[in-house]
Amino acid sequence: xxxxxxxxxxxxxxxxxxxxxxxxxxxxxxxxxxxxxxxxxxxxxxxxxxxxxxxxxxxxxxxxxxxxxxxxxxxxxxxxxxxxxxxxxxxxxxxxxxxxxxxxxxxxxxxxxxxxxxxxxxxxxxxxxxxxxxxxxxxxxxxxxxxxxxxxxxxxxxxxxxxxxxxxxxxxxxxxxxxxxxxxxxxxxxxxxxxxxxxxxxxxxxxxxxxxxxxxxxxxxxxxxxxxxxxxxxxxxxxxxxxxxxxxxxxxxxxxxxxxxxxxxxxxxxxxxxxxxxxxxxxxxxxxxxxxxxxxxxxxxxxxxxxxxxxxxxxxxxxxxxxxxxxxxxxxxxxxxxxxxxxxxxxxxxxxxxxxxxxxxxxxxxxxxxxxxxxxxxxxxxxxxxx
Numbered sequence: 001x002x003x004x005x006x007x008x009x010x011x012x013x014x015x016x017x018x019x020x021x022x023x024x025x026x027x028x029x030x031x032x033x034x035x036x037x038x039x040x041x042x043x044x045x046x047x048x049x050x051x052x053x054x055x056x057x058x059x060x061x062x063x064x065x066x067x068x069x070x071x072x073x074x075x076x077x078x079x080x081x082x083x084x085x086x087x088x089x090x091x092x093x094x095x096x097x098x099x100x101x102x103x104x105x106x107x108x109x110x111x112x113x114x115x116x117x118x119x120x121x122x123x124x125x126x127x128x129x130x131x132x133x134x135x136x137x138x139x140x141x142x143x144x145x146x147x148x149x150x151x152x153x154x155x156x157x158x159x160x161x162x163x164x165x166x167x168x169x170x171x172x173x174x175x176x177x178x179x180x181x182x183x184x185x186x187x188x189x190x191x192x193x194x195x196x197x198x199x200x201x202x203x204x205x206x207x208x209x210x211x212x213x214x215x216x217x218x219x220x221x222x223x224x225x226x227x228x229x230x231x232x233x234x235x236x237x238x239x240x241x242x243x244x245x246x247x248x249x250x251x252x253x254x255x256x257x258x259x260x261x262x263x264x265x266x267x268x269x270x271x272x273x274x275x276x277x278x279x280x281x282x283x284x285x286x287x288x289x290x291x292x293x294x295x296x297x298x299x300x301x302x303x304x305x306x307x308x309x310x311x312x313x314x315x316x317x318x319x320x321x322x323x324x325x326x327x328x329x330x331x332x333x334x335x336x337x338x339x340x341x342x343x344x345x346x347x348x349x350x351x352x353x354x355x356x357x358x359x360x361x362x363x364x365x366x367x368x369x370x371x372x373x374x375x376x377x378x379x380x381x382x383x384x385x386x387x
Contacts, residue, residue, distance in 0.1 A: 049061075050162065051063075051064065052064070052067070052110075053161075053202070053279050053280075053283075054161050054162040054163065054202060055158075055160055055161050055162075055279065056160050056161070056162065056165075057160045058159075058160035060158070060160070060161070060278070060279045061160070062278070062279055062280060067280070068280065068337070068338065068339065075109055078103070078106070078109050079109045079111060079112060081103060082103065082108065082109060082112045082116060083112070085100065085103075086112075086115065086119065089119050100120075100291060101291055101292065104116075104120070104287045104288050104290070104291035104292070105287075105288055105291075105342060105346070107283075107284050107287055107338070107342075108287045113203060113283070113287070114203040114204045114208070116287075116290075117200075117203070117204075117212060117286070117287075117290050118204070118208060118211075118212060120290040120291050121212055121215040121216065121219065121220070121290050122215055122219065123208065123211035123212040123214065123215045124211075126211045126214060126215065127207065127208065127211040130211075133183075134179055134206075134207045134210050134211075135207075137178070137179035137182045137183060138175055138178070138179060140182050142178050142181055142182055143181060143185070143188065145188075146178070146181040146188050146189040147178060147181075149189050149191075150174055150177045150178060150181075150189055150194070151174065153191055153194045154170045154173055154174060154194075155170070156194070157170075157173060157194050157195055157197075157198040158195070158198055158202075161198075161202065163198065163201055163202060169201070172201055172205075172206040172209075173194070173197055173198055173201055175206050175210075176197045176200075176201065176206055176209050176210045176213060177189060177193060177194060177197055179210050180193065180197075180210065180213055180214065180217070183214060184214075184217070184218075186226075187217075187225050187226045187227070190224075190225035190270075192224070192225065192267075192270035192271050193213065193217070193225055195271045195274045195275060196213060196216060196271065196272060196274065197209060197210075197213050198274075199272075199274055199282070199286070200212045200213060216272075220289070220290075220293055220294055221269075221270075221294065224269070224270055225270070229266070229270075232262070232266055232269060232270060233262055234359075234362055234363065234366065235265075235269060235294070235297075235298075235359075236260070236261030236262045236265050236266070236269075237261065237362040237365070237366075238298070238355070238358045238359050238362050239261050239265055239298055239301055239302070240254070240260075240261050241358040241361065241362065242298060242302060242350060242354065242355070242358055243302065243305060245349075245350070245354065245358075246302055246306070246348060246349065246350060247302075247305065247306055247309075247310060249315065250305060250306070250309045250310060250315070253309065253315045253318070253324070254324065257318075257320065257321045257324055258321065259321055259324050259325065259328075263325060264325060264328040264329065265301055268297070268300075268301055268304070269297050269301070272285070272286065272289060272297065273285055273297075273300060276304070276331065277336050277341070278333055278336055278337070278338070280337075280338045281336050281337065281338040281341050283338075284338040284339075284341070284342055285300055285341070285342075288342065288345075295352065295355055296345070298350070298355060299345035299346075299348055299350065300341070300345055302345075302348055302350065303341060303344045303345050303348070304328075304331060304336075305328065306344075307331065307332065307335050307336070308327045308328045308331060308332075309324070309327055309328070314327065
């Protein structure tokens, strides 16, 4: 599990350190997909009422009347602050990381989200130091098994988003996923990588999205996409231990019904909540995730568990495993609004030390369990030999 920063300061003066050395005009929108207003047509498919994120319908569609928008003057100040940080990024990361964290928690300005994600996760550095490698990967044939699996999954990735209807969308998504199987042939392709790559592609060109995917798989979620999903199972056990600390009654309920974390948290963590939250909340969670790492997934998961099962009387309405899992899967969307969700994750009484302590505890348990199994096998083999 990645290290987590225990500092939960969420305040920042809006007028502090405004970068007035930049032009006063608003930055050019950097999202790779530019949602068009009203209605449009691509490849013969009519697309109407495209929202600001590129969705044309479905559960992820954001009604303009329900959107939370910052006043333009505040948004502009935030853009200037981020532009100022980009100008001397290494200095900010080494000496003023706390300020970067505060600004990520507030939400990265949409016009600069693509660039900020790349700076935060280090993919910009990876791409600059591996020039030509992405194109080299694309020129290789790749393992036919992985190519078939990827091809089957393309149409499942946000079918009601513009990238599913634009000519280059699925083609670029295939390129990103194919390139990763060649970059990391040991792990190859995992279905959960596809929605992550698709979200990245919504914000940046294919090559940039690829290196972001590499960073997520290797730096943020190492082992998550390996055969056996052992890293996910370990973090599921860690999450369960943290539930015991933050919500004892819910913990007892889940333990009594044998609702193990892998039954409900796998999609949350492996897809980084892209299949779970309203889209504006997905992006806010990703802003903080790119800055602070995997601890953010634990915090969000703990809040979702509390929202699902923490209301008075809820546990009594879940007499069996089935009802409990349904409650965890059917999250009340009205309680998942971006600002409220982020604030709730910051209010949790969980520190970096708590997470690391629980992680070490679960690792030791698994090692002891594996050692016991190995010992049992050795004894069994010895008995058979004597017989």
